[in-house]
Every structure is written in C-alpha cells, then in structure tokens.
Amino acid sequence: MKRWVLPVLLVAITLGAWQIAASTGALAQLFNLESFLVPSPAEVASSLWDNRALLAENAWVTLREVLAGFGCGLLAGVGSAVALHLSETLRRATYPLLVASQAIPIVAIAPILIVLFGFGVWPKLVIVALVCFFPITVNTLDGLRAVDPDAIKLMRSLDGSRWQIFRRVEAPTALPYTFSGAKVAVAVAVIGAVFAEWAGSSVGTGGLGALIRVDNALLQTSRLFAEVFVLAVIAIGLFGLLALAERRVVTWR
Amino acid sequence: MRQDTSMNAETGALRVPQSGTAQAAPEGDGVAIRGLGHAYGELQTIERLELEVEPHAVVGLVGPSGCGKSTLLELICGLREPSAGTIGVGGASSAPERLARCAYMPQRDLLLPWYSALDNAGLALRNQGRRKGAARAEAAELFGRFGLAGFEATAPAELSGGMRQRVAFLRTLLAGKPVLALDEPFAALDAITRAEMQEWLAGALRTDPRTVVLVTHDVEEALYLCDRVAVLSARPGRIIAELRAPDPRAEDRDAAVTDPAFVAVREEAMRALREGMR
Numbered sequence: 077m078k079r080w081v082l083p084v085l086l087v088a089i090t091l092g093a094w095q096i097a098a099s100t101g102a103l104a105q106l107f108n109l110e111s112f113l114v115p116s117p118a119e120v121a122s123s124l125w126d127n128r129a130l131l132a133e134n135a136w137v138t139l140r141e142v143l144a145g146f147g148c149g150l151l152a153g154v155g156s157a158v159a160l161h162l163s164e165t166l167r168r169a170t171y172p173l174l175v176a177s178q179a180i181p182i183v184a185i186a187p188i189l190i191v192l193f194g195f196g197v198w199p200k201l202v203i204v205a206l207v208c209f210f211p212i213t214v215n216t217l218d219g220l221r222a223v224d225p226d227a228i229k230l231m232r233s234l235d236g237s238r239w240q241i242f243r244r245v246e247a248p249t250a251l252p253y254t255f256s257g258a259k260v261a262v263a264v265a266v267i268g269a270v271f272a273e274w275a276g277s278s279v280g281t282g283g284l285g286a287l288i289r290v291d292n293a294l295l296q297t298s299r300l301f302a303e304v305f306v307l308a309v310i311a312i313g314l315f316g317l318l319a320l321a322e323r324r325v326v327t328w329r
Numbered sequence: 330m331r332q333d334t335s336m337n338a339e340t341g342a343l344r345v346p347q348s349g350t351a352q353a354a355p356e357g358d359g360v361a362i363r364g365l366g367h368a369y370g371e372l373q374t375i376e377r378l379e380l381e382v383e384p385h386a387v388v389g390l391v392g393p394s395g396c397g398k399s400t401l402l403e404l405i406c407g408l409r410e411p412s413a414g415t416i417g418v419g420g421a422s423s424a425p426e427r428l429a430r431c432a433y434m435p436q437r438d439l440l441l442p443w444y445s446a447l448d449n450a451g452l453a454l455r456n457q458g459r460r461k462g463a464a465r466a467e468a469a470e471l472f473g474r475f476g477l478a479g480f481e482a483t484a485p486a487e488l489s490g491g492m493r494q495r496v497a498f499l500r501t502l503l504a505g506k507p508v509l510a511l512d513e514p515f516a517a518l519d520a521i522t523r524a525e526m527q528e529w530l531a532g533a534l535r536t537d538p539r540t541v542v543l544v545t546h547d548v549e550e551a552l553y554l555c556d557r558v559a560v561l562s563a564r565p566g567r568i569i570a571e572l573r574a575p576d577p578r579a580e581d582r583d584a585a586v587t588d589p590a591f592v593a594v595r596e597e598a599m600r601a602l603r604e605g606m607r
C-alpha cells in the first residue's frame with residue numbers, strides 16, 4: 077500500500093462525514109449554533125474558488141513573510157547554537173534566558189514590535205524569526221552535543237584542527253537535528269505570520285492573517301475556513317520541502 | 330562476500346610516507362614510560378607503570394578487561410594527561426608533541442558515516458591539508474592490498490565488520506606517524522581473516538618498520554606480531570610480566586605459532602594473565 081493512501085482515506089472520510097453533518101444541519105444542532113456558522117466542505121470549496129484571486133494574493137504575502145522570517149530564524153538559530161556550543165561559559169549564562177524567552181507570549185510583544193517597526197513587513201519578519209529561532213537553536217545544540225567524544229579523540233590523533241573537527245564531525249552529526257528543529261519551526265512560522273498580520277496589517281494585501289481577522293468579525297465562516305485551508309497547504313508544503321531537502325542532504329541515515 | 334579476505338602477505342609492503350619524518354630520527358621514535366599513574370576521579374586505572382618501547386619495536390599489551398589498556402594508549406598518544414610520571418615519545422613528553430608523533434586506532438572503528446570508505450581512510454591526509462583528489466589517490470593505492478578493492482565508494486554502514494576494521498587500520502597508517510597505538514585492531518575479524526591480517530601486518534612492519542604499541546586480548550596474536558609482550562594486572566594496571574617472543578613476525582605464521590618454543594611462551598603468558606586477574 078502506498079504511503080499516501082491512509083492519510084488520503086482519513087481526510088476523505090472526515091470530509092464526507094462533515095459534509096453530511098453540516099448539510100443536514102446536524103452539526104449546528106449538536107452545538108446549538110446558527111447553521112451559517114458551520115459551513116460544509118462544499119461551501120468552503122466554492123468559497124475557495126470564488127475568492128481565488130484574493131486568497132492567492134494574500135497567501136503570497138504570508139508565504140513571503142514566512143520564508144523570510146524562517147530564513148532569519150534559521151541563520152540566527154544555527155549561529156547561536158554554534159556559539160553556545162563553542163563557549164561553555166556563554167551556554168551556562170544564556171541558556172536559561174533562551175528558555176525563558178519562550179515563555180514570553182508573542183501577544184505581549186507584538187504591539188511593541190509594531191510601534192517599533194510600523195505596520196510594514198518588519199514586525200512580521202521579527203515575529204516569525206522569533207518563533208523559529210527557539211526550536212532550531214535547541215535542536216542544533218543538542219545535535220552538536222551528541223557527538224561521540226571518541227570520534228573527537230580520533231580526529232585529534234589524526235591531526236584534526238578545531239575547525240576540521242567542527243567541519244568533519246560536529247556539523248554532520250548536528251545536521252539531522254537541525255532539520256528536525258527546522259521542520260517544527262516552519263509549522264509554527266505559519267502561525268507566527270498569521271498572528272503578526274492579525275495584530276497589525278492593513279486589509280487588502282495584509283496577508284491571510286488580516287483576511288482572517290476581517291472574516292472573523294463579519295462571520296464569513298466559509299471564507300474563513302478557506303483561508304485556514306490555504307494556510308494548512310502552505311505549512312504542509314513547506315514541511316514537505318524540508319523533508320525532501322533532508323533526504324537529499326542527510327544521505328547516511 | 331568473500332573477496333574481502335584476499336590478502337597477500339608477501340606483497341604487504343607499506344609505502345606510506347611517515348609525516349614529520351623531517352624531525353623524526355630515521356631510526357624512528359621510541360616510547361619511554363616512567364612511573365606512570367592515572368585515575369578517572371577516584372578510580373585509579375594505572376599505577377607506577379614502567380614501559381620502554383625502543384624505536385621500531387613492536388610491543389604488545391595484554392591484560393584483563395577494564396585494566397586500563399585503552400587508557401594507556403590514549404595517554405601515550407597525548408589524548409590524556411597522566412596524574413603521575415612521564416611519557417616520552419621520541420624524546421618529547423608534552424601532550425601536543427606526543428599527539429603529533431602517534432596515530433591512535435581506537436577499539437571501535439568510528440568510521441564517519443557521512444564519508445565513503447575511501448574518504449574515511451584518507452581522513453588524516455585531509456586534516457593534514459592534502460586536497461580531496463590527492464588524499465583519495467593516496468588511499469586508493471592501498472585499498473587493493475587491504476582487500477578493499479571495489480569498495481572505495483561504499484558507505485561504512487554497508488561494509489562488513491572486518492572491512493570496517495581494515496578501513497580504520499588504513500586510516501591510522503595513512504596518518505604517517507612514527508608511532509602506532511593500535512587498540513585491538515583485529516578483534517572484529519573471523520579467525521581466517523584475522524590470521525591473514527596478522528601476516529599482512531607482519532610483512533608490512535618488516536618492510537616499513539614502525540614503533541607499535543598493540544593492545545589485544547589474543548595472546549597468540551601478541552606473541553606472533555610483537556617483539557615483547559607486557560602482561561598487565563587487573564586495575565590499577567601495572568606490568569606484572571614481560572615476555573620475549575621467540576620469533577616475531579616470522580615468515581611462516583602457521584609454523585611459528587605451533588613451534589614448541591612459541592607454545593611454551595604462550596603458556597607462560599597465560600599463567601601470568603591468570604595471576605593478574607586475581
């Protein structure tokens with residue numbers, strides 16, 4: 077059986093059940109809701125089609141923010157993991173701060189960022205980079221510390237310099253860990269971007285987050301679900317691309 | 330896969346240039362260990378150990394498991410510092426100088442899974458600044474003689490245990506150091522391949538002598554390959570007996586190891602080992 081058969085089957089069954097429950101009004105009755113609040117998959121699909129230009133334009137805005145923020149988070153995350161790995165003192169001093177920084181809700185700092193950077197792309201980029209930074213840093217650092225100490229002894233006996241030990245042993249050991257962190261990061265990056273757009277964007281070309289805010293207020297649930305669907309596609313697509321890249325790069329696993 | 334045991338003992342000449350030959354005397358570097366002590370925290374591993382390895386001599390170390398043999402090799406190679414005594418390699422005793430003169434072959438092969446067999450073998454050459462192509466060419470020349478021909482591009486995970494060990498051994502040789510510290514180099518091999526590798530190493534050391542400290546659990550292997558075999562006591566390790574091998578690296582291995590003189594020394598070594606266990 078092909079690997080995709082099961083997930084596709086599961087999605088099909090879920091959609092079918094949802095379609096029946098929504099079109100018969102069972103779902104709305106169950107939760108005691110107005111029926112327009114519970115769109116059926118068919119309604120979501122037609123909304124997706126009707127609004128395709130708007131959705132595509134805003135998805136492109138969101139995707140760009142996700143990609144740029146993820147890129148910055150990746151660079152900063154790998155960079156600080158390497159720095160923390162090289163300096164024991166730095167690691168002892170800043171690791172607790174790094175963990176604590178994750179407890180700060182983005183909700184709390186988003187307004188500050190928007191005041192600082194305005195309503196443009198910058199606060200979004202910073203928020204996405206911030207949420208990507210942590211999983212990438214922690215995973216890469218774990219990878220760098222997972223190196224077999226005997227392999228380092230071997231490299232030293234074979235005239236390996238500090239840089240060669242890093243380049244030939246530590247970095248390849250850490251690479252699969254960095255990929256794991258990056259895969260977690262892309263998924264949260266999408267959430268981060270939507271939240272950032274929600275918090276501060278002009279409607280029109282403010283990205284899917286801004287559209288969601290408006291449709292939420294207007295109770296445009298069909299289009300809301302269509303927007304969520306597009307976001308899910310973005311997240312799955314980016315995750316898949318990373319998994320593909322991992323398989324191309326980490327050939328020894 | 331049986332082609333991996335097609336080794337030729339006669340042609341086992343090593344043409345590995347010894348790096349640092351400029352500073353090393355042509356007769357090679359010896360190892361002199363005086364009053365050596367070492368401990369991992371509370372755990373005393375080595376106590377008052379004395380060992381002299383003349384240049385180009387091959388000295389075997391046998392002893393009970395956990396007595397500190399691997400630790401001793403790491404000390405010699407400059408990968409650890411002693412807590413007492415001195416270790417001289419070629420007249421130098423600082424850790425960096427020992428590091429520069431010794432090549433360590435660890436007990437586990439520790440091949441890097443992201444490199445091919447060939448690139449693993451040439452690791453030291455790359456570290457020493459050789460270009461990728463040059464390092465590969467140099468390693469490839471010895472691949473056939475190690476029974477590894479055709480496996481140059483193979484990933485370590487796809488090699489047999491014996492082949493992995495031979496790649497690890499080749500990697501140690503190609504470092505071109507005057508002193509080799511070998512930690513159970515043939516432990517993972519089947520009896521036949523093991524005997525062949527021993528013959529091969531004997532031939533190689535006849536044509537290209539090196540100073541070798543060889544750790545093994547196989548008394549016969551030690552007495553065939555080494556000039557002298559030191560028997561270590563249980564932890565803390567001390568040398569409790571030193572035996573001279575009757576005919577080191579004899580041309581005809583099978584004859585040598587069944588010779589009455591060889592058998593007698595082997596019995597003596599076994600007795601000493603048994604003593605040391607207590």
Ligand SMILES: Nc1ncnc2c1ncn2[C@@H]1O[C@H](COP(=O)(O)OP(=O)(O)OP(=O)(O)O)[C@@H](O)[C@H]1O
Binds near residue numbers: 372374393394399
């Ligand atoms: N890094 C370490 N830290 C603490 N203790 C260690 C360390 N390495 C080894 N030991 C301990 O030191 C003792 C000697 O270890 P070593 O590996 O040198 O023994 P060995 O003679 O090589 O044993 P074997 O024949 O099983 O390989 C053992 O009791 C071991 O548990």
Ligand SMILES: [Mg+2]
Binds near residue numbers: 398400512
């Ligand atoms: Mg050992």
